[in-house]
Amino acid sequence: MDVNQLFGYALAVAPSGLTDRSRERIALRFRALGEPTRLKILERLFRSPASVSEILEATGGTQANVSKHLAILRSGGLVRRRKEGNRTVYWIADPSLEHLCAVVCDAVGREAQEEAQALTPAATRRRVRGGAGVRAG
Amino acid sequence: MDVNQLFGYALAVAPSGLTDRSRERIALRFRALGEPTRLKILERLFRSPASVSEILEATGGTQANVSKHLAILRSGGLVRRRKEGNRTVYWIADPSLEHLCAVVCDAVGREAQEEAQALTPAATRRRVRGGAGVRAG
DNA sequence: TGACCATATAACTATTTAGTTATATAGTCA
DNA sequence: TGACTATATAACTAAATAGTTATATGGTCA
Numbered sequence: 001m002d003v004n005q006l007f008g009y010a011l012a013v014a015p016s017g018l019t020d021r022s023r024e025r026i027a028l029r030f031r032a033l034g035e036p037t038r039l040k041i042l043e044r045l046f047r048s049p050a051s052v053s054e055i056l057e058a059t060g061g062t063q064a065n066v067s068k069h070l071a072i073l074r075s076g077g078l079v080r081r082r083k084e085g086n087r088t089v090y091w092i093a094d095p096s097l098e099h100l101c102a103v104v105c106d107a108v109g110r111e112a113q114e115e116a117q118a119l120t121p122a123a124t125r126r127r128v129r130g131g132a133g134v135r136a137g
Numbered sequence: 138m139d140v141n142q143l144f145g146y147a148l149a150v151a152p153s154g155l156t157d158r159s160r161e162r163i164a165l166r167f168r169a170l171g172e173p174t175r176l177k178i179l180e181r182l183f184r185s186p187a188s189v190s191e192i193l194e195a196t197g198g199t200q201a202n203v204s205k206h207l208a209i210l211r212s213g214g215l216v217r218r219r220k221e222g223n224r225t226v227y228w229i230a231d232p233s234l235e236h237l238c239a240v241v242c243d244a245v246g247r248e249a250q251e252e253a254q255a256l257t258p259a260a261t262r263r264r265v266r267g268g269a270g271v272r273a274g
Numbered sequence: 275t276g277a278c279c280a281t282a283t284a285a286c287t288a289t290t291t292a293g294t295t296a297t298a299t300a301g302t303c304a
Numbered sequence: 305t306g307a308c309t310a311t312a313t314a315a316c317t318a319a320a321t322a323g324t325t326a327t328a329t330g331g332t333c334a
Contacts, residue, residue, distance in 0.1 A: 017180060018242070023173045025245050026238075034168030035292080036160045043154060052311060065293055067312055072291095077248060086301045086310055096244045100237060101163075105155070107233045108162045111214060172322080189281060202323055204282055209321095223280055223331050 032076030037061065038069050039101075045079060046098055049091035169213030170238075174198065175206050182216060183235055186228035 018026070032038060037059060044050055044058035056066050070090060073079045080093045092098065155163070169175060174196060181187055181195035193203050207227060210216045217230045229235065 018176070020173065022242075022245060022249065023176050025249070026241050027171050027173045027176055029171075029241055029245060030167050031171030034164050034166075034171045036157065036164045037292085039155070039160050039164055053309095062294075063311075064295080064313080068292080071312080077245075083301090083311095088311060094244050094248075096240050100240050103233050103237050103240070104163050104166055105159075107231050108159060108166060108214075111231075112159065112162070174322085199324075200281075201283080201325080205322080208282080220281095220331090225281060 029076045029078065032072055032078055033101075035069070035072075037065070038073055041066065041069055041073065042078070042092070042097070042101065045090060045092050046101075049089050051084075051087040051089050053087070055090065166213045166215065169209055169215055172206070172209075174202070175210055176238075178203065178206055178210065179215070179229070179234070179238065182227060182229050183238075186226050188221075188224040188226050190224070192227065 033042075040059045041055055044055050050058075052063070052067060052070065055070070056063060059066055070079065070081075074081065074090075078093055078097055079090050081088050081090045083089075170179075177196045178192055181192050187195075189200070189204060189207065192207070193200055196203055207216065207218075211218065211227075215230055215234055216227045218225050218227045220226075
């Protein structure tokens, strides 16, 4: 996938800027991603679809709370679910999501590394995680 | 940029899952994106760096409110600023951000389109925005 | 210097949200 | 059927957040 092509498309969808409505939708989705417990849930679901109990094992916390977070992820369109007998199985709705998380993960990781370097005496810098061959931008 | 390579990198950074610390950082960034006014601000800054007054022109609202949102974007690491005499000029800190927004924009746009089709009589579907050649996943 | 910009921040209110406990819903299995 | 399991939801509290008005900070220009 080509980045500029993609953004070109996004602009083409809204040549004179986004509508309030779609901006609200986009914000909703980002907000759904803006909570550590929900990120933990998604990390689990990136591995494979999972029932609530399985998710609960991965995240800890109370069942009620995880259930609520799942509802939020669902209303943000990030996960879907189906009933399977007694259980409810959730999965990642949108394949672009993993990509999305990776981009932020990468950016945050890079910045953390830069900060670490700024705090690290120059002499030791070459020993700090050398392999950052992947760039997001 | 290759998606799988990118996510591979993200996983490599945290082979046994993210730390609480970095998950919190990532959430902070997503949360900063989870508000329509802030998205509006970013839309303006994607065009070019801009002073607060210029941003204000693009977004509307009060100066105090925009200033507060800029502070939030800044603390999330999404924008930077420099003083220029009387003014403060803000710009997008991270080139991956535009990409990020494009991915979500695209996903939301695609879903909206699917919903629209679901609500549209079959006979008219072929007339609905045909060109969706770009895919996010 | 003083009047005037541009921007940031403080103090406040109303709303939203995460987390809790208790309970409701609905499937399974004896 | 009744006990049990899995999940969702309601009601509540505490904390976070968006927006407001008023004010502080710091540059510019006469």
